[in-house]
Amino acid sequence: MEIAALVAAMLFGTMLVPAALIGLVWGVIGGAMPGLSASVTMALVLPFTYGMEPMTAIVLLASVYIGAEYGGSIPAILIRTPGTNSAAATVIDGYEMKLQGRAGEALGISLWSGVVGSLFGLIALIAFTEPLSELALAFKPMSYFALGILGMSIIASMSGDSILKGIAAALVGMMIATIGIDPLSGVNRYTFDLPDLLGGVKPIMVMIGLFAVSELLRQSGGADLGSQARIAVRIVFPNFAMMKRLAKPQGIGCGAGLVEGLLPGGGGSVAAFFSYNEARRWSSNPQEFGKGSVEGVAAPEAANNTVASSSLIPLLSFGIPGSNSAAVLLGGLLIHGLLPGPRLFEQNGDVVTGLYVGSFIATMAQIPVGLLILPLCMWMVNRPRAYLAAFVMLLVMSGVYSLNGSFLDIAIVAAFGFTGWLMLKGGYPFLPAVLGVVLGPMVESNYRRSLLLSGDDHSIFLEDPIAVGFLVTAMIFVAFSIWRERKDALARSTMKEV
Amino acid sequence: MNAHTRRDITGGLALCALALAYLWGATLIPQSTLSDEVGARGLPFALGFLLALVGAAIAGKAWLSRTAAHREERGEGQASLRRALGLLACIALYVLVAWLVGYIIASAVLLLAVSLYEGAPLNLRTFGVAGAGAIVFWLIFVKFLNVEQPIGKLLAGS
Incomplete structure (x- = not known):
């Protein structure tokens, strides 16, 4: 009763509701801009929170985060450009659905899955904050190394027709990740004395180049003005039967998102790719994946939206930000004199309750806000192809420049765009390269840290039970993928003979 | 082969x-x-x-696993390469113009160049779309989002 009165007072007596709604709209817009990550979108509003009440400020920032994680899927589906790193996995089937004239369905599924993921993450945040944080604390460098290897094991089943080409793409991705300052010794690697390269190549630049620019290059000179099929400007929200079908991939996404949110560094990308792969593995229609599968959109969207809430668990309990966005939120807490940890719950319980209530409002408001914004987005992609290509190109250039204010970034993205075009022509898959860029640093730095801890004794990886669990699971995944590929190849050759 | x-x-x-x-x-x-x-x-x-x-x-x-020779569609591949390189040249043009005179003019130039390159007619509408689009992008990124965009070497001192 007391809590109900507190919540009612917050809803009607504070700026909590407007903050949640404004934050959500801002987040969706920022997330939909390629190059503006969720953390940058949050950082842009941070200065405006100085004069706000602590609870209003924290709710605003958390709502921006929720909105940005959802917004990232809009350009991923409509123009093959992930708005955020974690939306890269949504591109695979989301864009395929758009090409099939099912963009409205893809956006509806992404919206629904985002709501499911956010709600699940919020429930986990409220219920499991303290016990689950203890699990994150149990992670050692060996565990993170093994987690990276587990993520890499997905490559085997994401390589399309040729595992060799998938491995080559992953190796090139890992090579790109070695550019910049070596995290352990501090020496420069492949920076060519360019200061702009000291910080390395951001994964979002690789993704924008490979997915968006290469697509523009591929489509160049395609259908003439007016001859392109128009896509329906109507959001198709999943019906009950579809919701039932999506429940399994969403469950996988929620589970993966919950685990990744607890661990620093991932930011939702690993969970999105991992859940995509697992959704395919456990699907009764795995052949649809990569060709416009509804489950292929639902799983990663549920995952990255779960991360938006679950990454707050270690933040609130121990002050450990699980992602860049959580780090910005930590900044927001500190600006208002709020110290994360057990004392936050004791001394500023109202702020925490307000955060829960505000996040719930933002989560539920995703549906009406999404339904209002999405038709506008779809109207935009129905413009004549020549103009659309020009606007997408300018959007990409503007977003990329905003990352560091550097022309070199534009050159890098253009180079990756051309590389992507060559990969398309040669039949090399993009996703292993993206995984290599995202997971390469995690694998390398934690491998070397582990060896430093053990005095170069590799048996340390077998002494950590979490690492052993991940490594064994990775081996099972690879073996299963190879077995399934051989089985599929045998089935194809049998079909040919018949 | x-x-x-x-x-x-x-x-x-x-x-x-x-x-x-x-x-x-x-x-x-x-x-x-x-x-x-x-x-x-x-x-x-x-x-x-x-x-x-x-x-x-x-x-x-x-x-x-090489097999017997087939009729090649080399011409098609080269045309596709030329199209891709042309679009990359538009990006290079954008960088050059942005470096010289800043974001808003470079945006208009990029919108115009890519639209024409992709087959839009050379008429007032295309020029209008490029100009209006550049202003909208400038308003969104520079004024609304307050995100850094190129100022232009020639305009930096003014």
Whole structure:
């Protein structure tokens, strides 16, 4: 009763509701801009929170985060450009659905899955904050190394027709990740004395180049003005039967998102790719994946939206930000004199309750806000192809420049765009390269840290039970993928003979 | 040898060349006294050798499974390459104009260049779309989002 009165007072007596709604709209817009990550979108509003009440400020920032994680899927589906790193996995089937004239369905599924993921993450945040944080604390460098290897094991089943080409793409991705300052010794690697390269190549630049620019290059000179099929400007929200079908991939996404949110560094990308792969593995229609599968959109969207809430668990309990966005939120807490940890719950319980209530409002408001914004987005992609290509190109250039204010970034993205075009022509898959860029640093730095801890004794990886669990699971995944590929190849050759 | 096989052989050899260049780059990474046993060069060397092996395997596999010659569609491939390079030239033009005169004019130039390159008619509407689009982008990124965009060398002092 007391809590109900507190919540009612917050809803009607504070700026909590407007903050949640404004934050959500801002987040969706920022997330939909390629190059503006969720953390940058949050950082842009941070200065405006100085004069706000602590609870209003924290709710605003958390709502921006929720909105940005959802917004990232809009350009991923409509123009093959992930708005955020974690939306890269949504591109695979989301864009395929758009090409099939099912963009409205893809956006509806992404919206629904985002709501499911956010709600699940919020429930986990409220219920499991303290016990689950203890699990994150149990992670050692060996565990993170093994987690990276587990993520890499997905490559085997994401390589399309040729595992060799998938491995080559992953190796090139890992090579790109070695550019910049070596995290352990501090020496420069492949920076060519360019200061702009000291910080390395951001994964979002690789993704924008490979997915968006290469697509523009591929489509160049395609259908003439007016001859392109128009896509329906109507959001198709999943019906009950579809919701039932999506429940399994969403469950996988929620589970993966919950685990990744607890661990620093991932930011939702690993969970999105991992859940995509697992959704395919456990699907009764795995052949649809990569060709416009509804489950292929639902799983990663549920995952990255779960991360938006679950990454707050270690933040609130121990002050450990699980992602860049959580780090910005930590900044927001500190600006208002709020110290994360057990004392936050004791001394500023109202702020925490307000955060829960505000996040719930933002989560539920995703549906009406999404339904209002999405038709506008779809109207935009129905413009004549020549103009659309020009606007997408300018959007990409503007977003990329905003990352560091550097022309070199534009050159890098253009180079990756051309590389992507060559990969398309040669039949090399993009996703292993993206995984290599995202997971390469995690694998390398934690491998070397582990060896430093053990005095170069590799048996340390077998002494950590979490690492052993991940490594064994990775081996099972690879073996299963190879077995399934051989089985599929045998089935194809049998079909040919018949 | 068909186009697919030749592409795989070329791709495999290109990967080998990339691996060799990367390995050469690895030898230039300085050694640090703070370095651990694996060192800053450890992973680059491993990745370079692995990529060379995989590249050779892709090329070798394609060579072994080569089939009789087919009619090539080389002209189509070259046209596609020319289109892609043309669009990359539009990006280079944008960078040059942005560096010189800043974001808003560069945006208009990019919108106009890409629209025309992609087949839009050379008329007032196309110019209008480019101009209006540039202003909208400037308002969104510079004024509304307050995101840094190129000022332009010529306008920086004014």
